[in-house]
Amino acid sequence: MGPGRTETFPLRTDEDVLRVRQTVRIWMVEQRTFSLVEQTKMVTATSELGRNVVVHGGGGTARLELLSEGGRLGIRVTFQDQGPGIASIEQASRDGFTTGDGLGLGLGGSKRLVDDFEIASEVGKGTRVTITKWK
Amino acid sequence: MTTSRQSRIAEILTRHEKPILEEWLREQLDALTARQDLISESDLRIQSAEFLGLFTSACRAGSLTDITTVEWKPVQDFLAGVSRSRALQGFSPSETATVVFSLKQPLFARLRKELGADAAALADEMWTATVLLDKLGLYTTEVFQKAREEVIKRQQLEMLELSTPVVKLWDGVLAVPLIGTLDSVRTQVVMDNLLQSIVETGSTIAIVDITGVPTVDTLVAQHLLKTVSAARLMGAQCIISGIRPQIAQTIVQLGVEFGDVVTKASLADALAHAFRLIGCTVTRQAPRA
Amino acid sequence: MDRIPIIKVGDFLLVSIQVDMHDRLVMSLQDDLTTQVVKARAKGVLIDISSLDVVDSFIGRMLGNMASMTRVLGAEAVVVGMRPAVATTIVELGLSLTNVRTALDVDKGMAVLRALVNPAGDEGGHGSGQN
Structure with a gap:
């Protein structure tokens, strides 16, 4: 299936993160235009951000989309949680920043792995992160 | 109308x-x-x-x-x-x-x-x-x-690939002679080619020769180090060679850090170092009478 | 819950990760491995990740931890078979895993382990990693 396809997955457990990242891989392989490195980068970013939703956001959802824009093909994943939110996005995106026992590469690292990275967060309401890889 | x-x-x-x-x-x-x-x-x-x-x-x-x-x-x-x-x-x-x-x-x-x-x-x-x-x-x-x-x-795309060949110097030793400026797109291509060749040839040593790279600033060094790190993660060791005198000067003046990566002045020095690592010795035969 | 098998080969333990791991599975592997190193009195551990097509910061950090813990227990650890695309991604992610010894494949990893465990031996192991 091509552009226009969307599917939403729950993100509550470790296994959910696994399912989402495996689905991202399958969708990208099906498009036949993304290189192995591009696939791996997108899947890894999905894994990082999916874990954030489960561990820090108290669970949420991941929406996968295939896009076509100006002759480019894209895959987008939107992570949404109703967790505590992030007070300072700038600080949280810096390498080394961590709230748990992680290495703090989640946000900043994921940003480097994708083409577009958007984050919106409100303390007490939740966080939404959108990542896109174009071809 | x-x-x-x-x-x-x-x-x-x-x-x-x-x-x-x-x-x-x-x-x-x-x-x-x-x-x-x-x-x-x-x-x-x-x-x-x-x-x-x-x-x-x-x-x-x-x-x-x-x-x-x-x-x-x-x-x-x-x-x-x-x-x-x-x-x-x-x-x-x-x-x-x-x-x-x-x-x-x-x-x-x-x-x-x-x-x-x-x-x-x-x-x-x-x-x-x-x-x-x-x-x-x-x-x-x-x-x-x-x-x-x-x-x-x-x-x-073809030019990018043409300009970044990976050559086998010895059993287990690869070399990448880099020519031209090293931007992030080039780095990606070099990295892809090198890592793929490492797997295909089972090489444990890769010499990245920068004789043909006109300038080495902090950004170029960063690109080089990324390549070195990725090769190391796979189990291959990189040697950076072809560091010309003026490049050595700018590297030090700019405070560029190559970490613990082995660097050599010439490709020949790097190959000699690689031979030592894999336990090969080169001996000159006595001239024939 | 399924577990990653740990196989004893002589003085060494071989861990071959064949499935896409979720976080709990990685953590149980860490537990199992440290337990096995002590129980089997292993001198070296070889972790084969050639089947893994994703190593994110969590899995990467756990690989590093397992290598360090093995060393603390008096044994050596080598991670082998990382795929090119995975290596490229890890570097971009900002993870360097400098404390982890690596080798191209199981054979080369074994040679590295033998050389580390028995440095005076005649084994000509020449894998990478820090010397």
């Missing part, structure tokens, strides 16, 4: 297809006198006849003001094919658009003959025909340009 009158273009085209084709062909051949090396008259005839047929049926079935409708799809596809092949054959964009524009002369001549008495109708039909053919002509230019861009893109 549209007319309330039913356009007679389609009918006139249908009735006079043969003579219009002949006149149009002559127009095209005149315009292409210098280009007969690129396309033969018989090919041109076949192409023109096919286009005229498609054009006539589209005029009969579809709107004369909107070429994006489904009736015009065959015409568009045909023109796209012609433009694309001409772009690759080496025609210029204006030569390609002339194919369509040169149809104006014979078509207008027919319109004048048929509608000569009715000046208002003639003006309307001429206007409709000219706008229509202009649109189709511009469409060929658009496709032409796109085809050219695709060629350029492919060539750029």
Whole structure:
């Protein structure tokens, strides 16, 4: 299936993160235009951000989309949680920043792995992160 | 501008297809006198006849003001094919658009003959025909340009690959002679090629030679280090060689850190180091008498 | 819950990760491995990740932890078979895993382990990693 396809997955457990990242891989392989490195980068970013939703956001959802824009093909994943939110996005995106026992590469690292990275967060309401890889 | 009158273009085209084709062909051949090396008259005839047929049926079935409708799809596809092949054959964009524009002369001549008495109708039909053919002509230019861009893109990609060969120096020792500036796109290509070669040849040592890299600033160093780190993660060790005296100076002045990566002045030094690592020794034989 | 098998080969333990791991599975592997190193009195551990097509910061960090813990227990650890695309991604992510010894494949990893465990031996192991 091509552009226009969307599917939403729950993100509550470790296994959910696994399912989402495996689905991202399958969708990208099906498009036949993304290189192995591009696939791996997108899947890894999905894994990082999916874990954030489960561990820090108290669970949420991941929406996968295939896009076509100006002759480019894209895959987008939107992570949404109703967790505590992030007070300072700038600080949280810096390498080394961590709230748990992680290495703090989640946000900043994921940003480097994708083409577009958007984050919106409100303390007490939740966080939404959108990542896109174009071809 | 549209007319309330039913356009007679389609009918006139249908009735006079043969003579219009002949006149149009002559127009095209005149315009292409210098280009007969690129396309033969018989090919041109076949192409023109096919286009005229498609054009006539589209005029009969579809709107004369909107070429994006489904009736015009065959015409568009045909023109796209012609433009694309001409772009690759080496025609210029204006030569390609002339194919369509040169149809104006014979078509207008027919319109004048048929509608000569009715000046208002003639003006309307001429206007409709000219706008229509202009649109189709511009469409060929658009496709032409796109085809050219695709060629350029492919060539750029080929050049990137050409400029980053990975060579096997010894069993287990690879070398990447880098030439030119190292930006992030180049780095990605170098990295992909190198890591793939490491897997394919089972090499444990990779020499990255930067003799041909004009400047090494912090950004270039960062790119180099990324490559080194990725190779190390896979289980191969990198040696950076080809560090010229002035490069050594800038490296130190800029405070560029290569960490614990082994660096050597020349590729020969790096190879000697690699031999030591894999336990090879090179001995000079006594000169033969 | 499934577990990653740990196989004893002579003085060494071989861990071959064949499935896409979720976080809990990685953590249980860490537990199992440290337990096994002590129980089997292993001198070296070889972790084969050639089947893994994703190593994110969590899995990467756990690989590093397992290598360090093995060393604390007096044994050596080598991670082998990382795929090119995975290596490229890890570097871009900002993870360097400098404390982890690596080798191209199981054979080369074994040679590295033998050389580390028995440095005076005649084994000509020449894998990478820090020397």
